[in-house]
Amino acid sequence: MAATRELSHVYPLGSRVNEAGRLEVGGCDALELAREHGTPAYVVAEDDLRARARAFQQALAARHDDFEVLFASKAFPCTAAYRLFAAEGLSCDVASGGELHMALAGGFEPARIYLHGNAKSEAELRQALEAGVGHVVIDNFDDVDRLERLVGPGNSQRVLVRVTPGIKPSTHDFVSTGHIDSKFGLELDDARAAIDRLRSSDRLELRGIHIHIGSQIFELGSFRRAIEAIAGLGEFPVYDLGGGLGVAYTAEDEPPSIEAYIEAKVAAAHEALGRERRLLIEPGRALVANAGVTLYTIETVKRGLSTYVGVDGGMSDNLRPMLYGSVYEAAIADRLDPGGELCQVAGKHCESGDVVVHDVHLHEPRPGDVLVTPATGAYGHAMANNYNGVPRPPVVFCRDGDARVVVRRETYDDLLSRDAG
Numbered sequence: 380m381a382a383t384r385e386l387s388h389v390y391p392l393g394s395r396v397n398e399a400g401r402l403e404v405g406g407c408d409a410l411e412l413a414r415e416h417g418t419p420a421y422v423v424a425e426d427d428l429r430a431r432a433r434a435f436q437q438a439l440a441a442r443h444d445d446f447e448v449l450f451a452s453k454a455f456p457c458t459a460a461y462r463l464f465a466a467e468g469l470s471c472d473v474a475s476g477g478e479l480h481m482a483l484a485g486g487f488e489p490a491r492i493y494l495h496g497n498a499k500s501e502a503e504l505r506q507a508l509e510a511g512v513g514h515v516v517i518d519n520f521d522d523v524d525r526l527e528r529l530v531g532p533g534n535s536q537r538v539l540v541r542v543t544p545g546i547k548p549s550t551h552d553f554v555s556t557g558h559i560d561s562k563f564g565l566e567l568d569d570a571r572a573a574i575d576r577l578r579s580s581d582r583l584e585l586r587g588i589h590i591h592i593g594s595q596i597f598e599l600g601s602f603r604r605a606i607e608a609i610a611g612l613g614e615f616p617v618y619d620l621g622g623g624l625g626v627a628y629t630a631e632d633e634p635p636s637i638e639a640y641i642e643a644k645v646a647a648a649h650e651a652l653g654r655e656r657r658l659l660i661e662p663g664r665a666l667v668a669n670a671g672v673t674l675y676t677i678e679t680v681k682r683g684l685s686t687y688v689g690v691d692g693g694m695s696d697n698l699r700p701m702l703y704g705s706v707y708e709a710a711i712a713d714r715l716d717p718g719g720e721l722c723q724v725a726g727k728h729c730e731s732g733d734v735v736v737h738d739v740h741l742h743e744p745r746p747g748d749v750l751v752t753p754a755t756g757a758y759g760h761a762m763a764n765n766y767n768g769v770p771r772p773p774v775v776f777c778r779d780g781d782a783r784v785v786v787r788r789e790t791y792d793d794l795l796s797r798d799a800g
């Protein structure tokens with residue numbers, strides 16, 4: 380057998396190959412986790428989440444006095460994650476009434492919550508007002524109409540205006556949000572009209588501008604261009620500069636560091652917007668993606684033109700490869716050696732497109748082996764679904780060798796639990 384592989388930076392911080400030659404995450408042995416909690420399972424290194432939250436805060440604190448780091452919770456909407464990031468002193472961005480409900484359950488102070496959404500319902504706006512969320516991010520003129528009506532005379536709600544700066548970063552079209560004709564936000568001319576209207580509102584207090592140009596972005600120049608694009612809108616106390624920092628899904632990926640990303644945004648903001656501003660950033664993926672791995676069990680190995688390694692999950696627990704053609708790594712959790720056979724890791728769902736990882740080398744894959752896909756902490760649990768009646772996996776937090784289930788596995792009875800007739 381070849382020499383033991385050094386784990387790449389796609390694995391959670393602190394992961395290692397232990398003395399038994401097995402993957403260890405948060406001090407917990409992957410095979411023992413699989414035995415105890417079953418598979419598929421999302422395994423998350425708690426210390427990794429904390430370390431990245433602190434890295435964002437420290438990088439900002441080193442460059443700017445008045446700031447907030449918001450957990451863009453769509454990336455990992457689970458109560459334990461909300462609780463952890465609230466305890467780390469982050470604020471929170473929610474994109475729906477459901478995320479707002481979870482953020483409150485996770486202990487976020489309402490004042491530290493920002494409600495987003497390109498199609499907020501009246502019920503969601505009412506829920507936000509009743510909860511006392513700090514800011515609502517205006518995405519369209521209907522938001523303004525509805526909020527003015529719901530806030531009512533004599534009351535006031537702080538708002539930001541989401542602006543589409545007309546910048547198309549280099550990323551997948553489906554996660555690009557700041558280009559012209561995006562469904563998100565208001566283009567510059569419309570934003571000016573919204574700003575004028577909000578400035579004359581006696582119940583909506585316009586605090587500033589929000590931009591978010593997309594996700595999984597490696598090229599820092601696009602963030603700078605977006606910040607420059609909003610400089611002409613006027614002066615505001617608050618600028619929310621969105622999320623978007625890309626992460627490594629494979630060992631070859633070299634995304635910018637958190638430091639470099641913050642430096643790019645803060646330097647551009649200082650130059651284009653001024654220094655005496657409150658700066659907000661909203662990392663999602665870069666906070667959580669690399670903290671998590673998914674453990675699967677191999678059910679079958681079918682050798683033909685290709686070698687299909689069929690696992691007990693797939694597009695119900697990780698939709699990203701099918702949505703965006705996202706590329707992941709995979710390895711056998713107790714044979715993380717380099718080399719092996721060229722394989723296709725196939726999910727169990729009734730779709731030919733349900734291939735979790737294409738063209739990966741696995742060392743002697745066999746039924747019963749535990750297979751790991753790293754970097755599944757973001758948008759995995761978030762997008763999990765019940766296609767083919769597959770129950771959604773548990774989320775297991777690991778730290779210093781202790782594992783705790785923070786979201787239990789769904790049961791077959793859960794699949795019937797909403798039946799109403």
Ligand SMILES: Cc1ncc(COP(=O)(O)O)c(C=O)c1O
Pocket residue numbers: 451453454472495591593594595621622623624661662663664665
């Ligand atoms: C408004 C907003 N902020 C922040 C984010 C987080 O982006 P990312 O996960 O790329 O950091 C998103 C995600 O698309 C978003 O829509």
